[in-house]
Amino acid sequence: xxxxxxxxxxxxxxxxxxxxxxxxxxxxxxxxxxxxxxxxxxxxxxxxxxxxxxxxxxxxxxxxxxxxxxxxxxxxxxxxxxxxxxxxxxxxxxxxxxxxxxxxxxxxxxxxxxxxxxxxxxxxxxxxxxxxxxxxxxxxxxxxxxxxxxxxxxxxxxxxxxxxxxxxxxxxxxxxxxxxxxxxxxxxxxxxxxxxxxxxxxxxxxxxxxxxxxxxxxxxxxxxxxxxxxxxxxxxxxxxxxxxxxxxxxxxxxxxxxxxxxxxxxxxxxxxxxxxxxxxxxxxxxxxxxxxxxxxxxxxxxxxxxxxxxxxxxxxxxxxxxxxxxxxxxxxxxxxxxxxxxxxxxxxxxxxxxxxxxxxxxxxxxxxxxxxxxxxxxxxxxxxxxxxxxxxxxxxxxxxxxxxxxxxxxxxxxxxxxxxxxxxxxxxxxxxxxxxxxxxxxxxxxxxxxxxxxxxxxxxxxxxxxxxxxxxxxxxxxxxxxxxxxxxxxxxxxxxxxxxxxxxxxxxxxxxxxxxxxxxxxxxxxxxxxxxxxxxxxxxxxxxxxxxxxxxxxxxxxxxxxxxxxxxxxxxxxxxxxxxxxxxxxxxxxxxxxxxxxxxxxxxxxxxxxxxx
Ligand code: ADP
Numbered sequence: 001x002x003x004x005x006x007x008x009x010x011x012x013x014x015x016x017x018x019x020x021x022x023x024x025x026x027x028x029x030x031x032x033x034x035x036x037x038x039x040x041x042x043x044x045x046x047x048x049x050x051x052x053x054x055x056x057x058x059x060x061x062x063x064x065x066x067x068x069x070x071x072x073x074x075x076x077x078x079x080x081x082x083x084x085x086x087x088x089x090x091x092x093x094x095x096x097x098x099x100x101x102x103x104x105x106x107x108x109x110x111x112x113x114x115x116x117x118x119x120x121x122x123x124x125x126x127x128x129x130x131x132x133x134x135x136x137x138x139x140x141x142x143x144x145x146x147x148x149x150x151x152x153x154x155x156x157x158x159x160x161x162x163x164x165x166x167x168x169x170x171x172x173x174x175x176x177x178x179x180x181x182x183x184x185x186x187x188x189x190x191x192x193x194x195x196x197x198x199x200x201x202x203x204x205x206x207x208x209x210x211x212x213x214x215x216x217x218x219x220x221x222x223x224x225x226x227x228x229x230x231x232x233x234x235x236x237x238x239x240x241x242x243x244x245x246x247x248x249x250x251x252x253x254x255x256x257x258x259x260x261x262x263x264x265x266x267x268x269x270x271x272x273x274x275x276x277x278x279x280x281x282x283x284x285x286x287x288x289x290x291x292x293x294x295x296x297x298x299x300x301x302x303x304x305x306x307x308x309x310x311x312x313x314x315x316x317x318x319x320x321x322x323x324x325x326x327x328x329x330x331x332x333x334x335x336x337x338x339x340x341x342x343x344x345x346x347x348x349x350x351x352x353x354x355x356x357x358x359x360x361x362x363x364x365x366x367x368x369x370x371x372x373x374x375x376x377x378x379x380x381x382x383x384x385x386x387x388x389x390x391x392x393x394x395x396x397x398x399x400x401x402x403x404x405x406x407x408x409x410x411x412x413x414x415x416x417x418x419x420x421x422x423x424x425x426x427x428x429x430x431x432x433x434x435x436x437x438x439x440x441x442x443x444x445x446x447x448x449x450x451x452x453x454x455x456x457x458x459x460x461x462x463x464x465x466x467x468x469x470x471x472x473x474x475x476x477x478x479x480x481x482x483x484x485x486x487x488x489x490x491x492x493x494x495x496x497x498x499x500x501x502x503x504x505x506x507x508x509x510x511x512x513x514x515x516x517x518x519x520x521x522x523x524x525x526x527x528x529x530x531x532x533x534x535x536x537x538x539x540x541x542x543x544x545x546x547x548x549x550x551x552x553x554x555x556x557x558x559x560x561x562x563x564x565x566x567x568x569x570x571x572x573x574x575x576x577x578x579x580x581x582x583x584x585x586x587x588x589x590x591x592x593x594x595x596x597x598x599x600x601x602x603x604x605x606x607x608x609x610x611x612x613x
Pocket of ligand 1: 519
């Protein structure tokens with residue numbers, strides 16, 4: 001079938017590729033809008049709950065100042081006495097470190113300070129807390145009499161997520177102007193393990209541990225929560241049962257307020273609106289560090305590449321013909337887009353859920369639109385083309401049948417009437433001869449179309465005269481012109497030689513002349529003229545008529561096989577729409593080109609620009 005269909009198919013695929021790329025870009029863009037970010041977080045929380053790690057024995061414990069402790073020690077003002085008591089009670093169990101999640105920045109003359117100092121003096125690896133001053137202008141540090149007992153002062157600035165109140169991560173550093181502090185949990189972990197930090201833009205290295213935490217990302221680290229929670233013993237409980245102190249043996253203690261009334265309570269992806277005290281949150285960050293359970297973000301370039309690959313797969317699925325293949329393909333890609341984040345999470349990689357899912361869905365929607373708009377439209381065109389192809393085949397068969405009938409009839413007459421007069425017999429024989437030649441010529445033309453378009457046609461390379469060629473064509477076309485009372489004139493031209501296949505070239509020129517005659521009303525004129533443009537070695541050869549003409553859109557299609565303009569069909573002139581496609585191929589094979597100038601109702605000029613020999 002026509003290769004116009006082939007090129008349209010090709011065009012449709014180019015469209016598909018472009019649309020798939022565009023929907024990927026769109027999906028990536030949408031994934032990083034506020035809404036996309038929010039949905040990503042939801043998906044993260046979902047996976048986070050789904051992929052709860054196997055429970056472990058936490059290395060940390062919370063020394064809690066709970067409601068009971070507060071009421072026993074006279075409210076928040078009794079907190080320092082309570083803490084001192086608690087530390088005194090656990091000291092014999094020799095905890096590995098004590099991180100105090102209380103800001104002890106004021107009240108240097110509090111009567112409870114000396115007892116707390118005494119308790120601090122007995123504490124190994126004491127880490128105190130500081131918080132950012134409003135506007136990050138400096139640090140709210142512990143008063144000097146406490147500070148001197150601490151091996152480090154870590155920050156406990158609460159920086160909740162921008163979009164919801166859920167704490168998923170914590171920055172490992174905060175800076176007030178040029179004074180940078182590590183997080184309380186990090187300082188505690190460093191103190192317990194006697195480590196220092198070496199920084200790089202991508203991570204923090206302490207001993208043999210590399211903490212993936214990019215500077216460009218604010219050095220945040222995602223917190224993994226201990227599945228069974230961090231054990232908690234309150235100071236009031238210790239008062240009642242001092243033997244509970246044994247639970248603190250060798251542990252890293254996080255001391256802080258857990259009372260529901262205190263404001264320092266955060267939500268976690270697990271919490272389902274039940275809040276977690278800040279001190280327990282720091283303990284969980286410590287567990288994350290101690291167990292090296294780091295969740296890293298998938299590289300953005302990899303996410304982008306995978307998104308393009310998903311869209312490509314959707315594109316391939318939609319370029320398949322079978323509906324079930326397309327549907328299965330599309331469903332598999334959507335499932336794949338869900339599996340990637342889940343599998344990545346199993347390997348401690350946080351793969352954003354939105355880009356892949358949105359790419360798959362947008363690509364499917366776009367591919368459906370593509371199918372409907374482009375492919376079905378092409379199908380309609382292909383159908384009409386097929387129709388036209390069939391009609392021209394019928395026409396061709398009809399054309400072939402006419403000479404065959406004449407040959408058959410004449411030969412029958414000759415054999416039936418043996419006593420036919422000699423002159424009658426000769427007349428019949430001549431007719432048979434002429435008709436069979438016509439038949440051969442027609443078959444030759446049809447075969448040429450197929451062979452030329454299949455690229456199997458060997459072209460002759462002979463030298464021939466342009467003048468002779470034009471003369472022959474005019475002589476052949478003259479009877480047609482006469483029948484339609486059209487003047488067919490050959491203008492003066494300079495004789496020149498061409499090189500190529502003389503017969504094919506004659507076919508081309510003759511075709512232009514017969515078209516000009518066919519598509520012109522009686523009483524008009526067809527002029528054939530040639531110039532030897534010796535300067536660039538090209539010979540423009542033009543056939544000009546005063547016929548029905550064509551508009552620009554029609555001109556752009558007349559070289560397609562089987563295409564005929566509406567005006568041509570209405571003219572009543574028989575045609576197949578094949579001629580010009582052969583002409584174009586012949587001219588192209590000769591290294592020439594063809595130009596068409598036409599105006600509806602005014603006429604057309606077909607110019608072959610040929611190479612001189
Ligand atoms: P056909 O057998 O239909 O003449 P062609 O391939 O030779 O097939 O031409 C294709 C179509 O181009 C024609 O059907 C007609 O619509 C248009 N055409 C060709 N030559 C002319 C012309 N001189 N004037 C107007 N229309 C033309």
